[in-house]
Amino acid sequence: MNDVLTLISFGPEGWGDEIVQGVLITVSLALATLPFGLVLGFLIALAKKSDEPSLRNAANIYTTIFRGLPELLTLFLVYYGVQIGIQEGLKLVGVEAYIEVNSFAAGMVALALVFSSYASEAFLSAFRGIPQGQYEGGYALGLSHRKTMGLVILPQLVRLSLPALGNLWLILLKETSLVSVVGLSDLVRQSGIAARVTKEPFLFFGVACLIYLVLAMISSAGLSRVEAWSKRGEVRR
Structure with missing residues (x-):
């Protein structure tokens, strides 16, 4: 037991510092990806309900x-494809250079692309759940299309899409582990390094599992609070 506590402790003899650093990178990557994925997903949903066939x-x-x-293939396409694309572009102008894409940025882009594709369906379903009369009511009050969207439709859209988006956030939090394969020192990579060095894979991967479960429980509690807040104006029947 003392050996286990020593291995997961903080300081030169333990791996606690590295594990905490990995947790911070994991959470930072998920939080950095979320707004880009949401905005892109919303724009894609608007395009899907557009009257323009090309959109x-x-x-x-x-x-x-x-x-x-698969999410892993998307990550590889972004991470390696962007490097190759930049290098080939430089060759066209006579510049020979090796370009390495930042693994955090590549992970954020890849995860945002996947997240937005699913988030667009959540937004689109929410749009379909809003009666046409809500739009007509806004126009009848003299509101412009932009104000109707911002003041009437958007609050309802957020409320209707929150359950699906909450599930997507939990999936995103777990999928950040994929970025460890391109060298990002997230929770999974740090746990893997500790497991190989100490020959204690069950201990460190078990710790990683517990941390992911704790993050999921914290997220679920937070999402429940946000959903309750979004429903505060509903009339009870």
Whole structure:
């Protein structure tokens, strides 16, 4: 037992510092990805309900691609594809250089692409759950289309899409572990290094599992509070 406590302790003899650093990177990556994924997903949902066929087709192709590809392959395409693309572009102008993409940025982009493709469906379902009379009521009050969207539709959209978006956030939090394969020192990578060095894989991967469960429980509690707040104006029947 003392050996276990020593291994997970903080300081030169333990791996607690590295594990905490990995947790911070994992949470930072998820939080950095979330706003980009939400905004992009919302724009894709707007394109899907647009009257313009080209926008609808482009949005449908986008979601088909990134919902169909495994997340790990998407990460590899972004991480290695961007490097190759930049290097080939430089060669066209006569510059020979090796470019290495930041693994955090590549992970954020790849996860945002996948997250947005699923979030767009959550937003689209929420749009379909809002009666057409809500739009007509806003226009009848003299509100412009932009004000109707901002003051009437958007609050209802957030409330209706929150349960699905909450599930996507939990999935995103877990999928950050994929970025460890491109060298980002997240929780999984730090746990793997500690496991290899100490020959204690069960201990450190078990600790990683517990940390992910704690993060999920904290997220679930926070999402429950946000959902309750979003429903505060509903009339009880």
